[in-house]
Amino acid sequence: ETGVTQTPRHLVMGMTNKKSLKCEQHLGHNAMYWYKQSAKKPLELMFVYNFKEQTENNSVPSRFSPECPNSSHLFLHLHTLQPEDSALYLCASSQGAQGNNEQFFGPGTRLTVL
Amino acid sequence: AQSVTQLDSQVPVFEEAPVELRCNYSSSVSVYLFWYVQYPNQGLQLLLKYLSGSTLVKGINGFEAEFNKSQTSFHLRKPSVHISDTAEYFCAVSDPNFGNEKLTFGTGTRLTIIP
Numbered sequence: 001e002t003g004v005t006q007t008p009r010h011l012v013m014g015m016t017n018k019k020s021l022k023c024e025q026h027l028g029h030n031a032m033y034w035y036k037q038s039a040k041k042p043l044e045l046m047f048v049y050n051f052k053e054q055t056e057n058n059s060v061p062s063r064f065s066p067e068c069p070n071s072s073h074l075f076l077h078l079h080t081l082q083p084e085d086s087a088l089y090l091c092a093s094s095q096g097a098q099g100n101n102e103q104f105f106g107p108g109t110r111l112t113v114l
Numbered sequence: 115a116q117s118v119t120q121l122d123s124q125v126p127v128f129e130e131a132p133v134e135l136r137c138n139y140s141s142s143v144s145v146y147l148f149w150y151v152q153y154p155n156q157g158l159q160l161l162l163k164y165l166s167g168s169t170l171v172k173g174i175n176g177f178e179a180e181f182n183k184s185q186t187s188f189h190l191r192k193p194s195v196h197i198s199d200t201a202e203y204f205c206a207v208s209d210p211n212f213g214n215e216k217l218t219f220g221t222g223t224r225l226t227i228i229p
Contacts, residue, residue, distance in 0.1 A: 004157065042118070043158075043204065043219035090157055100146055100165050100210070103217070105157030 002026055004106035006091050012112045013081065021076040021109045023091030029104070031097040032074040034066060037088040037108070049074060050097040081113045116141040118205050120220035127195050128228045135190040135223045137179075137205035147188040148206040149179055152222075158204060164188065175199070200227045 004025045013019050025032065034046040048056035049068040063085075065077040074091055088108045094101040119138045127133045139145060146165050150158040162173025169181040179190045188205060205220040 040123075040221065042221050043206075045217060092157070100163070102160045102163070103158075105150075105159070107155065107157050 004091060004093055004104050006089075006106035006109050008109060009107065010110045010112075012114065013078070014114050015081060015083075017081075018077070018079040020078065021089055021091075021111075023074040023076075023106055025072055025074075025091075025093035025104070025106075027093055027104060029093040029095050030071050031094045031101070032068060032071070033092040033094075033103065034074065034076050035090040035092065037090055043090070047076075048097060055097060078111075081111075083113050086111055086113045116143075116145065116207050116209060116216070116218050118207050118218055118220035120205055120223050122223050123221065124224045124226065126226045126228055129197060130194050132193050133191065133195050133199075133225065135203050135205075135225065137188045137190065137220060139186050139188065139205070139207045141186075141207060141209065143209055143211065146208045146210055147179075147181060148208070148217075149173065149177070149188075149190050150204045150206060150219075151175075152202045152204065154201070161190070161203070195225075195227050197227050197229060199225060201225060 007022045031050045036044045046060045047066045052068050063080050067075040090108045091106040092103040094103045117140050121136050148163045149161040151161050152158045161177050162171045164171045164181045172178045177192050202222045202224050204222045208217045
């Protein structure tokens with residue numbers, strides 16, 4: 001595997017379910033990100049991890065819980081989601097969290113909440 | 115606070131014609147500027163970026179962009195488009211003091227190439 005991979009690619013869940021999204025980067029990067037992409041809206045940065053430490057949480061509801069066990073893996077734990085949480089969730093990584101570092105994106109997980 | 119405006123949500127262009135995708139930003143500080151492309155069912159990929167220096171930036175796939183500080187714009191151009199350029203294009207701005215933690219994206223422009 002190369003680049004940034006995300007699993008699953010598609011996920012359908014009920015509002016009472018608990019599920020997790022997984023992201024893995026094979027680029028030796030130190031920073032990882034979760035974004036939410038909804039139709040007709042700008043990409044929303046949710047969480048930033050730099051050297052496994054969470055450095056940004058953009059007022060994301062607590063029903064989204066990130067976990068970064070090491071610099072190569074990032075998880076997004078989901079519980080009691082709402083239908084408006086349906087979106088494409090993108091993971092990205094970069095060498096560091098500095099602004100001139102290119103972010104490499106995974107293909108995303110298409111989440112549907114029923 | 116910084117923001118990005120992409121005025122055109124959809125741009126149809128005939129194959130081999132030139133294209134310009136518009137991006138305007140607002141920021142009270144100096145900025146880094148980026149264009150990303152998203153092909154169907156894929157994540158975003160960096161096309162080009164402006165950090166400093168020459169205002170004309172060349173990227174991959176024949177795209178270029180020009181940073182215009184007085185007009186706070188960073189428009190993307192290509193002199194001759196190909197069917198494979200069909201994708202969604204995102205402009206983004208970051209504050210050099212905060213880096214990727216404060217990367218702000220526009221709403222995107224869907225480029226459709228007409229054969």
